[in-house]
Amino acid sequence: MSDDNKITLHSFTALVARRAKVSSVEADAYIHQFAKTMSEELETGGEIPLYHFGRFHTTHVDEQAGHDPNSGAPLTIPEHSRVHFRPYSALRFAVNAPFRQLRIKELTPDKTAWRIRTGAWIALVLLVLLLIVLGIRTKSWISTQDASVVPAEMSSDKAPEMSSDKNEVAHTDQTPDAGAPATVTAAPVEPETTQMAIAAATAVIVSPGDTLWAIAATRLGDPYWWPVIYAENRPELSRRNPDLIDSGITLRIPALAGSVSSPSVADLRLKTKGYQMVADDYRKLGNPRAAEYEKVAARWSKE
Numbered sequence: 001m002s003d004d005n006k007i008t009l010h011s012f013t014a015l016v017a018r019r020a021k022v023s024s025v026e027a028d029a030y031i032h033q034f035a036k037t038m039s040e041e042l043e044t045g046g047e048i049p050l051y052h053f054g055r056f057h058t059t060h061v062d063e064q065a066g067h068d069p070n071s072g073a074p075l076t077i078p079e080h081s082r083v084h085f086r087p088y089s090a091l092r093f094a095v096n097a098p099f100r101q102l103r104i105k106e107l108t109p110d111k112t113a114w115r116i117r118t119g120a121w122i123a124l125v126l127l128v129l130l131l132i133v134l135g136i137r138t139k140s141w142i143s144t145q146d147a148s149v150v151p152a153e154m155s156s157d158k159a160p161e162m163s164s165d166k167n168e169v170a171h172t173d174q175t176p177d178a179g180a181p182a183t184v185t186a187a188p189v190e191p192e193t194t195q196m197a198i199a200a201a202t203a204v205i206v207s208p209g210d211t212l213w214a215i216a217a218t219r220l221g222d223p224y225w226w227p228v229i230y231a232e233n234r235p236e237l238s239r240r241n242p243d244l245i246d247s248g249i250t251l252r253i254p255a256l257a258g259s260v261s262s263p264s265v266a267d268l269r270l271k272t273k274g275y276q277m278v279a280d281d282y283r284k285l286g287n288p289r290a291a292e293y294e295k296v297a298a299r300w301s302k303e
Contacts, residue, residue: 007126007129009031012031012129013027013028013031014027015133016030016031016132016133016136019133019134019136020133020136022136027136030136031132034132038056042056042057042058042083045058045081046058050131051246051247051248052088052090052091052248053087053088053091053128053131054085054086054087054088054091055085055086055088056083056084056085057083057084057086058081058082058083058084059081059082059084060079060080060081061079061080061081061082062079063076063077063078063079064076064077065077087124091127091131094127095120095123095124095127096120098123099119099120202219202252202253202255203250203251203252203253204219204250204251204253205248205249205250205251206245206246206247206248206249206250206251207247208247210247211226212226212229212230212242212245213226215229215251215253216228216229219253220253220256220260221259221260221261222260222261225260225271225274226274227242227271227274227275227277227278227293228254228270228271228274229251229252229253229254229274230242230274230277230278231270231273231274231277231278232251232252232253232254232274233251233252234277234281236249237249240281240284241281241285242278242281242282243287254270256270268300271300272297272300272301273297275293275294275296275297275300276293276294276297276298276301278293279291279293279294279297280294
C-alpha cells in the first residue's frame with residue numbers, strides 16, 4: 001500500500017490470494033466476477049444487501065436545471081440513477097471508532113479540516129476491501145447440502161468417489177433403503193390425521209456453516225428428509241436454488257405426524273412433494289441431479 005493509503009488492483013489481488021491461500025488467477029477471477037455481478041444487479045435497478053456489511057442500492061434522479069462548472073452557462077441535467085451504499089450500524093461504528101473523540105471545528109480558509117472526513121472514507125473503503133477478502137472464506141450464503149449427496153434410494157452398490165473439494169463429501173454410510181417408502185408399513189390414516197400432518201412448525205436460525213442436510217439430521221433425525229424443510233420454506237427463500245441458502249434467516253421445521261423411522265401417510269406425501277420440488281428447481285437451474293430426485297419422487301407417488 002502506498003503512503004497516500006491507496007492500493008492498486010494488482011496489490012489487492014495479491015492480498016486476496018495471500019489471505020485466502022489461493023492463486024492470483026483465482027483471486028483475480030473472484031474479484032472481477034464479484035464486481036460484475038454487483039454491477040449487473042444495480043444496472044437493473046435492484047439492491048444488494050450484504051449480511052453484516054451494508055446495502056448497495058440505486059435511486060432515480062429526475063431531470064433538473066444546472067450550470068456548466070467551467071463556463072457557468074445554464075444546462076439541463078437529464079434524469080439518471082445514482083448508486084448508493086449504506087453500511088450497517090456495526091460497520092459504521094467500527095469505521096468511525098478512531099474518530100469518536102473528534103469535535104466539530106470551523107474550517108480554516110484552506111479547508112484543511114476536510115482531511116479528517118477524507119481519512120474516514122479511506123478507512124471505510126479499506127474495511128470494505130477487507131470484508132471482501134474475508135468473504136472468500138466465510139460467504140454470507142452457504143450450501144444447503146454437499147453436492148455429492150443423493151437420496152439413499154438412489155445409492156448403488158458402488159460407493160461414490162470422495163470429491164477433492166472440501167465442501168463436497170460423499171455420504172456413503174447410509175443404508176440403501178433408509179427412508180424408502182417401500183419399507184414403511186403405515187397404518188390407514190383418517191382424514192383428520194392427514195390434516196394434522198403439518199403440526200406447529202419449530203424455527204431455527206441458519207448460522208454460517210449450516211446446511212439443510214445437517215439441519216434435517218439434527219431436527220428431524222434423518223438428513224435425507226432435507227427436501228421437506230426446503231419445500232416448507234421455499235416461498236420465502238431469496239434464491240430458488242436447493243443448494244444455496246442465506247445465513248441469518250429463520251427456517252420453519254415442520255413437525256411430522258409420525259417420525260422419520262415410522263412416517264405416516266401424510267409425512268410421506270410431504271417427503272414426496274419436497275423431492276419433486278427440489279427436482280423442479282434443479283431442472284430450471286440445469287442441475288443434472290434433477291432426474292434422480294424426480295425419479296425417486298415419481299416412484300413414491302405410485303406406492
